[in-house]
Amino acid sequence: GAGVSQTPSNKVTEKGKYVELRCDPISGHTALYWYRQSLGQGPEFLIYFQGTGAADDSGLPNDRFFAVRPEGSVSTLKIQRTERGDSAVYLCASSLRARGSSGANVLTFGAGSRLTVL
Amino acid sequence: GNSVTQMEGPVTLSEEAFLTINCTYTATGYPSLFWYVQYPGEGLQLLLKATKADDKGSNKGFEATYRKETTSFHLEKGSVQVSDSAVYFCAPDYGGSQGNLIFGKGTKLSVKP
Numbered sequence: 001g002a003g004v005s006q007t008p009s010n011k012v013t014e015k016g017k018y019v020e021l022r023c024d025p026i027s028g029h030t031a032l033y034w035y036r037q038s039l040g041q042g043p044e045f046l047i048y049f050q051g052t053g054a055a056d057d058s059g060l061p062n063d064r065f066f067a068v069r070p071e072g073s074v075s076t077l078k079i080q081r082t083e084r085g086d087s088a089v090y091l092c093a094s095s096l097r098a099r100g101s102s103g104a105n106v107l108t109f110g111a112g113s114r115l116t117v118l
Numbered sequence: 119g120n121s122v123t124q125m126e127g128p129v130t131l132s133e134e135a136f137l138t139i140n141c142t143y144t145a146t147g148y149p150s151l152f153w154y155v156q157y158p159g160e161g162l163q164l165l166l167k168a169t170k171a172d173d174k175g176s177n178k179g180f181e182a183t184y185r186k187e188t189t190s191f192h193l194e195k196g197s198v199q200v201s202d203s204a205v206y207f208c209a210p211d212y213g214g215s216q217g218n219l220i221f222g223k224g225t226k227l228s229v230k231p
Contacts (some may be wrong), residue, residue: 004161034180035219042207042221043162090150091162099215104150104169111161 002026004110006092012116021077025094026113029053032075033107034067037090043091049075050098082117089114120144121181124208131198139193139225141182141208149210151175151184151191152219158204164194165206170190180204196230 005024013019013089025032030051045059048116052072060066064082069075079086143149153175166175171186172217181194184214189209208222 013202020153035221040223041210042223045218045220048218059218099218102175105168105211105213105219106152106167108164109154109162 002106002114004092004094006110006113010114014118016081019082021090023075023092029094029096031095033093034077036088056077086116087117120146120212120220122220122222124227127226129227133229133231134197137195137198141191141204142189143210145189147212149212152209153182153193154207154209156158200229200231202218203229
């Protein structure tokens with residue numbers, strides 16, 4: 001696609017429920033990132049995929065969070081037993097180059113999925 | 119770990135005023151440096167970047183120079199417009215095993231006509 005597409009744009013759920021957020025990166029971009037942006041803060045890194053594998057999941061806050069990218073394109077961020085503190089905008093970004101490549105690695109971000117946990 | 123500090127907002131300016139938003143980063147390694155912008159209701163967009171010392175990134179009248187000696191990447195614009203109202207994020211990328219793009223807390227700019 002022309003840009004990074006994220007669905008849903010808004011999700012309201014109740015505490016304890018399971019949530020899935022989807023990211024469709026730019027076609028041909030092998031690198032994919034998830035970030036989380038809380039109100040009034042900058043985005044915080046969650047997880048990085050290179051192809052199908054999660055190359056770095058050090059930013060996931062706990063084991064309730066999990067992400068997959070089974071075919072190396074679309075990715076899904078899964079949150080189990082949601083808590084009110086999970087409320088945030090979840091951002092997905094993709095890049096043509098792998099992390100750590102020489103030169104500037106420019107990320108293209110989606111518009112985000114706003115999650116509200118009541 | 120690596121970190122970035124940018125000027126806290128909000129910043130309110132009149133149209134055609136001069137803008138500076140300060141940004142300093144941790145001196146570990148040799149990061150690429152970015153400014154991203156988030157316009158109201160839109161996603162994060164790359165504004166400008168620089169990859170080595172003394173490089174100047176520029177776009178839409180904004181400029182920032184990679185200053186290795188002061189570990190800074192301050193954003194400047196000589197004459198702001200109402201349409202520049204947005205949140206600006208400074209973000210070093212240490213790359214490789216040292217991590218990923220690290221964002222500052224953001225500086226909200228409001229430009230009044």
